[in-house]
Amino acid sequence: MVNEVSIRKILVAVDGSAPSENAVGYAARLAEVVKAEVLLMHVIEDIKMGGAIGLQAKYGNISLVEGYNRARKESALQWMALLEAKARDKKVKAKSEILYDTSNSVTGTVVDYAKRNNVDLIVVGTRGHSKFKQLLVGSVASGVSQHAHCPVLVVR
Ligand SMILES: Nc1ncnc2c1ncn2[C@@H]1O[C@H](COP(=O)(O)OP(=O)(O)OP(=O)(O)O)[C@@H](O)[C@H]1O
Numbered sequence: 001m002v003n004e005v006s007i008r009k010i011l012v013a014v015d016g017s018a019p020s021e022n023a024v025g026y027a028a029r030l031a032e033v034v035k036a037e038v039l040l041m042h043v044i045e046d047i048k049m050g051g052a053i054g055l056q057a058k059y060g061n062i063s064l065v066e067g068y069n070r071a072r073k074e075s076a077l078q079w080m081a082l083l084e085a086k087a088r089d090k091k092v093k094a095k096s097e098i099l100y101d102t103s104n105s106v107t108g109t110v111v112d113y114a115k116r117n118n119v120d121l122i123v124v125g126t127r128g129h130s131k132f133k134q135l136l137v138g139s140v141a142s143g144v145s146q147h148a149h150c151p152v153l154v155v156r
């Protein structure tokens with residue numbers, strides 16, 4: 001039984017997709033109402049070892065891999081700045097962080113980050129960028145809901 005509900009820190013996991021943008025909108029509005037702060041975080045996924053760049057990572061040419069990661073980070077910085085501005089529009093305190101996925105699991109990186117930062121609520125979109133739409137919610141949304149230490153809100 002929960003006696004007290006305190007929402008001070010709301011974490012939104014973002015991947016640049018439309019549902020995750022909706023998640024930011026919802027979280028920002030909620031933060032405005034309950035006077036919470038919003039943390040936006042994006043996990044840059046490990047390069048899959050099957051692809052050409054993956055082969056380079058495995059067999060050499062690290063600079064290509066580093067360049068690719070840097071490009072992904074620069075692109076994420078740009079769209080995250082727009083999302084952060086969306087939260088700030090609501091006069092909500094907001095900050096962004098980009099993490100490289102070191103554990104080979106976006107879900108793990110999100111739930112660890114949430115716990116380390118004493119987050120009270122995690123907000124995610126139902127879906128992300130995947131083209132396989134047969135599941136109602138994506139694997140990150142589902143995994144975070146299952147493994148987070150705190151409540152998770154899944155936004156359509
Ligand atoms: N790399 C990521 N970093 C941070 N949050 C993410 C990341 N990927 C997904 N999310 C969050 O999870 C939500 C659901 O995306 P998810 O990846 O689970 O679905 P999908 O891409 O449609 O399917 P899947 O990736 O399982 O094939 C997104 O709207 C976003 O909130």
Ligand SMILES: [Mg+2]
Binds near residue numbers: 015128129138
């Ligand atoms: Mg995805």
